[in-house]
Each structure stands twice: as C-alpha cells, then as structure tokens.
Amino acid sequence: MIIASLCMTSLLTAIEGTVTATALPTITHELDSKELYVWFVNAIFLSSAVIQPLFGQLADVFGRRWPSIFSVAVFALGSGIAGGSNSNGMLIAGRTLQGIGLGGVNMLIDIIVCDLVPQRKRGAIMGIIFAIFATGSSLGPFIGGVLVDHSSWRWVFYLGLPVSGLALLLLVLFLQVRFDKETTVMNKLKRLDYIGNAILVSSMISILIALTYGGTLRPWSSWRTILPLILGLLGICAFHSYEVTGWQQEPVMPPRLFKNRTSAIAFVLVFLHGMILYWITYFLPVYFQSVLLSNPTRSGIQFLPTTIVVIPFAIVAGGLITATGRYKPLCIIGFSLQALGVGLFTTLDIASSTTKWAIFQIVAAAGIGLVTTAILPAVQVELPESDVAASTATWGFLRSLGSIWGISIPAAIFNNRFEQLSTQISDSNARDMLRNGVAYEKSSSAFINSFSESTRIEIILTYQGALQRVWQIAVVFACVGFIAAWGMRESKLKRSLDTDFGMKTKEKP
Structure with missing residues (x-):
C-alpha cells in the first residue's frame, strides 16, 4: 500500500509535468502573456529544482511522512491558484507553488523507495512507479489538448485538485515509516x-x-x-x-557525493537526460501545431508515440538492473538512441508522413526509457546508505535543473533562429506579429491559418527552419551523454538494506 500511495502521488507529478505542453500557446494567447509565457513553464521547474536539496535535508531531519504530505498539500494550493488566475502574475505564483510541491513529491518518492528496497531490487520497483508516471505523462499532452479544445485551459490546473486529494488520503493512511522523534524541533531546524x-x-x-x-x-x-x-x-x-x-x-549538497567517478558522471547524465526529455516534450508539439497545423487535441495524440514507448523501455530497464545488476550498458545504449532520435527530428518538415515522425519518436523514446531507471542506481552504487536522502535530493535537483535548461535553451535557440529566418515572410504585418520572441506563443494552426496561402507557407517554412536548428543542438547534448556514460565504473549493487528509516513494524509483545 505504501508503493500504491507513491504510484498515485507519482501520477500527480506526471500529469502536471506535461499537461501544459499542448495548452501553453492557448493560455499565453488568452492572457496576452507575450514573453512572459516562458515563466508559466520555468516557474514550476525552477521552484521544483531549487527546493529539492532542502527537501532532502527535511527528509533526514523530520522523516519522510510529513514532508511528503506537506508537498502534496502545497501542490494542491498552487493548482487552485493557477486555475483561478486572471493575470500573468497570479498564474506564475500558482505555478511556483505547484513547483515547490512537485519538487518535494518527486524526490521523496525516490527516497522512500530507497528506504524500503535494497539497491539490487530498486530497479524493478522504480520501473513500476515509473510506469504510472509515464502513463500520466503520456496522457498529459492529450488531456491538455482536450481541455483547451472542449472546456477551458483553467481545467489544465484544476485537474491537480482531485488527484492531490486522493494522493493525500493514501499517504495519510499508509505512509507509516520510521524517523527519530526524540530531538526537539529547534535542534532539528538548526541542522538545515x-x-x-x-x-x-x-x-x-x-x-x-x-x-x-x-x-x-x-x-x-x-x-x-x-x-x-x-x-x-x-x-x-x-x-x-x-x-x-x-x-x-x-x-545541503555534501561534496562527498561527487568524489567517486561513477556518481559524478551519473549526476552529469541525469542533468542531460532531464534536458533532452523536456527538450522533446515541449518542442515536438510546436512542430505538430505550427508545421503540420494540428489543433491542440490532435498534437497531443501525435505526441503519444514518445510518451507511450517510454513506459515499456523503462520497465524493461528496471527489470534488467534487478536481474543482472548492470546499469552502464543501459545508459550507453539509451543515450545513443536519444542522439539518433533527435538527429532524425532534424529531417522533419511540412511533407513528413505519419510513419516518419512516429518512428522517429519511438527511437528517441526508447533511449529515454532505458536511461530513466538506470541513473539513480549508478548515482548510489558507490555511496553509503546514509547518503540516500542527500544523493537522491541532488539527483532530483540536477534532473529538474536539466528540465529547466531543456526548455530555456531550445526556447532561446528557437526564437533566435526564427528571428533570423523571419525575413522570408513577405507580409510585413505577419512578420512583425511573430518577432520579439512571440513565435512560440503564436505556434497554433488557428493563428497560421488566418493568413493567405502564400503567407501561410512562408510562416510554416520559418517555423520548420527554426525547429531544425533546435534539434541540431539537441544532438550535441545527447552525444555528450553517450560519451560520458562510457566513463562510469560498473560496481556491484547491494543486495541488503541498512537504513535508520524504513517501514514501521509492530512491536512483539
């Protein structure tokens, strides 16, 4: 039941992580956000990233139970504020609170699994939880598109409320784990x-x-x-x-975590993995909506090959780690497939067939799935069990940090390249409407179809060229991950568990 409660909490984080991918252009248009649109995404990922090291310390000081419950409650509060927003500032504030909640939830789930399961068996359990996570991620873009097309973008955020309620109920009932209650609260706070x-x-x-x-x-x-x-x-x-x-x-981030080669390289890999995952998640929908002229709902469906394929490959990777104790080959193969996949994306254009963009997504998604459950074992294999919270918090921080860079860097590349190519748009009015960093906001079929056929083709070709540059740079980062993965040692994963935290047990009379 503890694992079940963690799965439901994971579903909460997964849906919110991707649900805005197809809805973001509509939200920014209705709120007239202009360049502020990027903060609707950055706010949640920034707050999620920076809060995770602190939550790692809180988990050591106050145990795992109450920080987990607090995280979900904060996320629910942020969801309500974001859904009821009537200004950009209010939406950004709501997203920031959502990020604080997500940061705590994401990291504490992994810490609790590490408390309950030895290193050798963690891959299988992580695979189960990630299957739920990936299901939510795969549904996110589709749900976001449907809500925008048939209801209101506000439900993109209100959706987090019922899921949070169920997650809270399960955590309160079943997350009964040990921690030291003897020290006073003031003494605990001094440790932060x-x-x-x-x-x-x-x-x-x-x-x-x-x-x-x-x-x-x-x-x-x-x-x-x-x-x-x-x-x-x-x-x-x-x-x-x-x-x-x-x-x-x-x-908050002990230097000893980086002193062995395998952990240090694994930390680099988790950063790159988070970057590439969100690079794809937030810019493939732009291709579908601005080049293929799909509506938000259809673009969510077109993105399904990525999110659906990640699930079985992550589960398989977790099973292989449990069966063989090997994590290095999975990281090497995973990053090679990511590099190949994003490299193939550079060939996508206005005439690309469904088969072409679907197969390319499958290749990249397979690589993402293989790496997802292989990095945390690599981080922790040469560290003592006493560093579970600190290493998991650092791992989560770098994963979230990679997510931030995986949105900000391609956004800067995209806007720069679009600005350079916009000279090919002969309609000066259309050209001016797409300049100054608003091309992402305008990447919708409804906007592009409002122009004459000749102008529409010019706009599409400009989007196409800007996206090709985005994917070219992504290949470089994937290749860095592939090369770095070869430098890890393949140490033996522990089969036993030695922790001060873990499941509560009834005392024998």
Whole structure:
C-alpha cells in the first residue's frame, strides 16, 4: 500500500509535468502573456529544482511522512491558484507553488523507495512507479489538448485538485515509516543549511533570467543578459565553495557525493537526460501545431508515440538492473538512441508522413526509457546508505535543473533562429506579429491559418527552419551523454538494506 500511495502521488507529478505542453500557446494567447509565457513553464521547474536539496535535508531531519504530505498539500494550493488566475502574475505564483510541491513529491518518492528496497531490487520497483508516471505523462499532452479544445485551459490546473486529494488520503493512511522523534524541533531546524540553500536559489534565478530573455527581448551581448548570467555562475561557484568549507556541519549538497567517478558522471547524465526529455516534450508539439497545423487535441495524440514507448523501455530497464545488476550498458545504449532520435527530428518538415515522425519518436523514446531507471542506481552504487536522502535530493535537483535548461535553451535557440529566418515572410504585418520572441506563443494552426496561402507557407517554412536548428543542438547534448556514460565504473549493487528509516513494524509483545 505504501508503493500504491507513491504510484498515485507519482501520477500527480506526471500529469502536471506535461499537461501544459499542448495548452501553453492557448493560455499565453488568452492572457496576452507575450514573453512572459516562458515563466508559466520555468516557474514550476525552477521552484521544483531549487527546493529539492532542502527537501532532502527535511527528509533526514523530520522523516519522510510529513514532508511528503506537506508537498502534496502545497501542490494542491498552487493548482487552485493557477486555475483561478486572471493575470500573468497570479498564474506564475500558482505555478511556483505547484513547483515547490512537485519538487518535494518527486524526490521523496525516490527516497522512500530507497528506504524500503535494497539497491539490487530498486530497479524493478522504480520501473513500476515509473510506469504510472509515464502513463500520466503520456496522457498529459492529450488531456491538455482536450481541455483547451472542449472546456477551458483553467481545467489544465484544476485537474491537480482531485488527484492531490486522493494522493493525500493514501499517504495519510499508509505512509507509516520510521524517523527519530526524540530531538526537539529547534535542534532539528538548526541542522538545515540555510545559507547554502539561499545561495543556490538566488544563483538559479539569476541564470534563468539570463537564459529566458537572452537573444529574444535582449541581445546576448547586452549587459542585462551578461550580468545575471555571470552573477548566477559565480553564485554556483560560491555555493560549492561554501559547501566544501565545512562551516555547515550538514551541507545541503555534501561534496562527498561527487568524489567517486561513477556518481559524478551519473549526476552529469541525469542533468542531460532531464534536458533532452523536456527538450522533446515541449518542442515536438510546436512542430505538430505550427508545421503540420494540428489543433491542440490532435498534437497531443501525435505526441503519444514518445510518451507511450517510454513506459515499456523503462520497465524493461528496471527489470534488467534487478536481474543482472548492470546499469552502464543501459545508459550507453539509451543515450545513443536519444542522439539518433533527435538527429532524425532534424529531417522533419511540412511533407513528413505519419510513419516518419512516429518512428522517429519511438527511437528517441526508447533511449529515454532505458536511461530513466538506470541513473539513480549508478548515482548510489558507490555511496553509503546514509547518503540516500542527500544523493537522491541532488539527483532530483540536477534532473529538474536539466528540465529547466531543456526548455530555456531550445526556447532561446528557437526564437533566435526564427528571428533570423523571419525575413522570408513577405507580409510585413505577419512578420512583425511573430518577432520579439512571440513565435512560440503564436505556434497554433488557428493563428497560421488566418493568413493567405502564400503567407501561410512562408510562416510554416520559418517555423520548420527554426525547429531544425533546435534539434541540431539537441544532438550535441545527447552525444555528450553517450560519451560520458562510457566513463562510469560498473560496481556491484547491494543486495541488503541498512537504513535508520524504513517501514514501521509492530512491536512483539
């Protein structure tokens, strides 16, 4: 029942992670968001990323149960605020709260599994939970499209309320796990790394501001782009320097996690994996809606090959890890398929057949699935069980950080390339409407079909060219992952469990 409650909670995170992929252009149009649209996505991923290291510490200090319940409750609050939004600021605030909840949920699910199951068997359990997660992810774009076409975009967010309610009920009833209750609350709070968390959060916000506006509203050469980027990168360096000094007895991201080669490389791989996953998730629908001129519902259906195929490959990978204890070959094969898949996406155009884009998606999705359940075992194989929470929190942070870059980087590439190619649009009015970083917002069949046939073809070709550049850059990151995976050692996964946390058991009389 604990695993069942985690599966339902995973479903909550999965649907919300992808449900906006097909609905985002409609939402940004109705709220007249202009360049703010990117924050509807970035807010949830930024807050999700930066909060995970803190939740890792909270899980060690307060146990796993109450942080999990708190996370789902915060997500539900954010869903209600986002659904009832009547302004961009309110929607961004709601999405930020959703992100805080999702960050805690995503990371705590993995920590609890690590508490209950030895390393060698975790792959199979992770595969089961991911199957539920992937089902929700596959339904997300389709549900988002249907809600936009037949109801209201607000239900994209209200959908999180009933799912949150059921997840909360299951967690309250069944998530009965051990933790140390003897220490006072004040002593527990003193263990948290406040300075480290503050530096990390501010640095990430600064970097994301630069990535979001660089090349669109502001040139990359502008001081308003360069300054926050430099400050953010210096902040990251300051964060790691502070963690190494030893001033904080329990650092939020202990340096020891990176001291063995396999864990360090696995952390790089999880970042790249999160990046490529969301790179595909948020830009394939743009191809369907702006080049093939599909409506949101149809684009959600066209995206199903990606999300459906991920499920069986993730389950198979988890089973193989449990059966063989090997994770390195799965990472190597997975990243090679990702590189091949996104490379094939560069050939997609206005004349591409259903068979072509479906098969290309299957190739990339197979690679994503194989890597999904193989990275966490690689992170933890050479670390002690006492580092489960810290390593899982760092893994979750880097996965979410990759998701942020997987949306911000292709968005910047897309907008830059679209701006360069927009000169081929002969209608000056149409050209002006698509400039200054609003091409993503306008990537809908309804908007493009409002122009004459000749202008419509020019707009489609501009979208097509911009997307080709997006996929070309994605190939580079996938290849980096493929090369890095070869550097891991293949250590033996533990068959026993040694943890201070775990399932509560009744005391014998």
